[in-house]
Amino acid sequence: MVETPLLEVRDVWKAFGGVQAVAGVSLRLPxxxxxxxxxxxxxxxTTLLNLLTGQLACDGGVVLFKGDRISGxxxxxxxxxGISRTFQITATFASLTVLENVQVAILSHQGRSRDLFxxxxxxxxxxxxxxxxxxxxxxxAEKVCATLSFGDLxxxxxxxxxxxxxxxxxxxxxxxxxxxxxxxxxMALAVQIVRDRAVTVLFTEHDMDxxxxxxxxxxxxxxxxxxxxxxxxxxxxDPQVQAIYLGGLC
Numbered sequence: 001m002v003e004t005p006l007l008e009v010r011d012v013w014k015a016f017g018g019v020q021a022v023a024g025v026s027l028r029l030p031x032x033x034x035x036x037x038x039x040x041x042x043x044x045x046t047t048l049l050n051l052l053t054g055q056l057a058c059d060g061g062v063v064l065f066k067g068d069r070i071s072g073x074x075x076x077x078x079x080x081x082g083i084s085r086t087f088q089i090t091a092t093f094a095s096l097t098v099l100e101n102v103q104v105a106i107l108s109h110q111g112r113s114r115d116l117f118x119x120x121x122x123x124x125x126x127x128x129x130x131x132x133x134x135x136x137x138x139x140x141a142e143k144v145c146a147t148l149s150f151g152d153l154x155x156x157x158x159x160x161x162x163x164x165x166x167x168x169x170x171x172x173x174x175x176x177x178x179x180x181x182x183x184x185x186x187m188a189l190a191v192q193i194v195r196d197r198a199v200t201v202l203f204t205e206h207d208m209d210x211x212x213x214x215x216x217x218x219x220x221x222x223x224x225x226x227x228x229x230x231x232x233x234x235x236x237x238d239p240q241v242q243a244i245y246l247g248g249l250c
Contacts, residue, residue, distance in 0.1 A: 004067045006031045006200050007052070007168055012061035012071075014047055021047040023224035024061070029168070034191055034201045036215035038208075040245050043221040045204045049172050052202075053085045054078045065168070080109070084166035086157045086174055094146040098137055098156055101145055102128035105163035131159040134193055151182045158190055162197075169194055171203035175210055183207050187214045212236070220245060
């Protein structure tokens with residue numbers, strides 16, 4: 001019996017005016033895999049992630065999660081089904097503390113959003129501290145989020161995404177704007193955490209050192225289509241990928 005993939009995308013399309021941003025993409029993501037989606041700027045990577053997580057509606061095709069159709073659902077319903085997402089630009093509550101940011105995510109996941117402003121200080125505190133410990137931010141729990149360094153904001157976003165107890169974690173350029181060693185350290189931390197928790201990961205990234213260190217499988221997009229996929233080594237050696245994207249990058 002063939003196991004149902006955690007995520008399946010069937011012939012998905014999205015156009016903006018006359019530009020076909022995603023042109024008939026299909027993919028299957030099995031449980032437990034760490035998969036990278038790479039390609040040049042404008043290849044359609046972020047648009048595809050937006051289609052998977054409900055930020056955009058598909059013009060055609062279907063997205064299935066655990067065998068159930070999720071294309072057409074709003075982002076909050078997709079999130080509640082077990083898909084968490086981070087973005088290229090950090091999205092946190094700047095005026096709240098680091099701890100409160102994670103508490104908000106936990107309470108929302110538990111369907112207790114009405115408690116966010118009245119009792120947040122004592123609700124889900126231990127669980128939030130545990131998530132912060134996993135990403136190395138427990139000592140900064142009481143800091144106002146606006147005072148964090150960029151690298152620590154990225155770590156906080158990871159903690160917030162994990163607070164949803166996701167089965168699928170979608171990361172859109174999680175190390176963008178970070179120094180080279182910070183990038184490797186953050187992605188190594190993310191991979192360690194998700195493997196410990198048996199979470200599946202789909203991520204985009206331009207740093208090829210990060211991609212080849214973290215990914216078990218790589219898919220390459222160009223002009224809205226997936227032009228290659230396979231192991232890091234097979235993608236690295238693919239002549240078409242070399243010509244279009246990698247070149248002298250790796």
